[in-house]
Amino acid sequence: MNPSIQPRTYAPTAPRRVAFLGLGVMGHPMAGHLARAGHAVTVYNRTAARAAAWAEEFGAASGARPAPTPRAAAEGADIVFCCVGNDDDLRSVVLGEDGAFAGMQTGAIFVDHTTASAAVARELYAEARGRGLHFVDAPVSGGQAGAQNGQLTVxxxxxxxxxxxxxxxxxxxxxxxTRIGESGAGQLAKMVNQICIAGLVQGLSEAxxxxxxxxxxxxxxxxxxxxxxxxxxxxxxxxxxxxxGRFDFGFAVDWMRKDLGLVLDExxxxxxCVPVTALVDxxxxxxxxxxxxxxxxSSLVTRLQPRREG
Known part of the structure; x- marks a missing residue:
């Protein structure tokens, strides 16, 4: 058993044909939990070897398989899940000739777990509606451990x-x-989450x-x-x-700065008025x-700690 996927009991639900785009530290275990819950999962990752390795790990029991493009992964899926890096990464797997929207059947649902802007969520929601599709912005909180344990807050x-x-x-x-509201509300709620975390980590660092x-x-x-x-x-x-002084795990500073940039833009x-957030950024x-x-x-504390002697 891959140690990155923790065992859990899944609520009974009808098996669905789903796709998952993006198999990073979050997407890999999230897609794994879908396969273990009995859903037929097709995956796509920009690095094809990672998708092949995921399918080898989970495919024997569930029929999971890799696909060469987002479009191919989305073909025939009832729901397409996605977790990539930022707005541009999201557009790259959704739009265009090889994008997921081009392969999705009428009535299918695209669920985006990327932490992205509310603006891109509304943009893709409108594009989806024009194609007879559905789009849900659904950023997550809980970090890598939450993804591994199947315990994310969405x-x-x-x-x-x-x-x-x-x-x-x-x-x-x-x-x-949880549904927060109309298109973009999920991303805005995630921004509230990151504002809270930024202030808490700075306060804990000072303490x-x-x-x-x-x-x-x-x-x-x-x-x-x-x-x-x-x-x-x-x-x-x-x-x-x-x-x-241990920081080689968890949610990376680079990702947090990306998220706080979204907050400050919004x-x-x-x-x-978000002066503390701007300062922590x-x-x-x-x-x-x-x-x-x-x-x-949590490495924010390194700015304040007494220097350790080598």
């Missing part, structure tokens, strides 16, 4: 009927799959660095304050690794310049 924007059709299938990799400079036993302090009002997912899951459009820029682009977001 925030959706789009039509109610399309959401209702997708929800039982998406339960294979999610613990909460850890302060406690270290004060000479406190920080693992003990974190255990104590984690039982009170300071408790958070970040404290529980990242506090002690911050103290230890804030300029809607007039929201600059701090993450410092981490990138120090060579930490692939470190976990």
């Amino acid at each position: 925030m959706c924007g789009g039509d109610q009927a399309a959401f209702d059709a997708v929800a039982p299938v998406a339960e294979a990799f999610s613990r909460a799959f 850890v660095a302060f406690g270290q400079l004060a000479g406190l036993d920080m693992p003990l302090v974190l255990d104590v304050i984690g039982k009170g009002a300071a408790q958070s997912w970040q404290l529980d899951n990242r506090g002690k690794t911050m103290v230890e 804030a300029r459009r809607n007039g929201a 600059q701090f993450y820029g410092d981490v990138q310049r120090a060579g930490g682009g692939r470190w976990d977001t």
